Amino acid sequence: MGSTGMEFLGEGEWKRKKHGPEYRRQWRKLHIGIDAKTLQIRAFQLTTNNVSDSQVLGDLLNQIPQDERIDSVYTDGAYDTKQCRQVIAIADRQAHAVIPPRKNAKPWKDKKMSSLERNELLRTVKRLGRILWKKWSGYHWRSWLKL
Secondary structure (H helix, E strand, O other): OEEEEEEEEOOOHHHHHHHOOOOOOEEEEEEEEEOOOOOOEEEEEEEEOOOOHHHHHHHHHHOOOOOOOOOEEEOOHHHOOHHHHHHHHOOOOOOEEEOOOOOOOOOOOOOOHHHHHHHHHHHHHHHHOHHHHHHHHOOOHHHHOOO
16 A cells, blocks of 8 residues: 655646746645555545545555455555554454554554554564564565555
8 A cells, every 4th residue: 555646737847947836736646555466456546635645544445345355454654553553453354564663653552452563563673673674574565566
């Protein structure tokens, strides 16, 4: 899961460089879910640029039919929220969240399973280091699929 920004209203790049911007450009975000095995787009949603990635995760997961298995959900640190981890956990598909903790992450105090898993992940990243954790967890595959 991830997103990319797209400019849809505004002058072209050459004109901006040559003469400077004339008016405010407008952007949209394309949130997208790709199957890492088949490279098929499984879910997408177009939003305004002020909608955060974590706000649309549930909608993206709901686009994938309930009878199809989701092994893991790989996302970037923008999805390191309680809401996202709970959405992945309650998707009733036993999906494993592979989300790197933010650099200044602190353990969560509640006792929900998603929080306990995230706290264990935080300890693992501190023990192994971020680079080794990314290799060990398979997180580096996300870069290969990068939008």
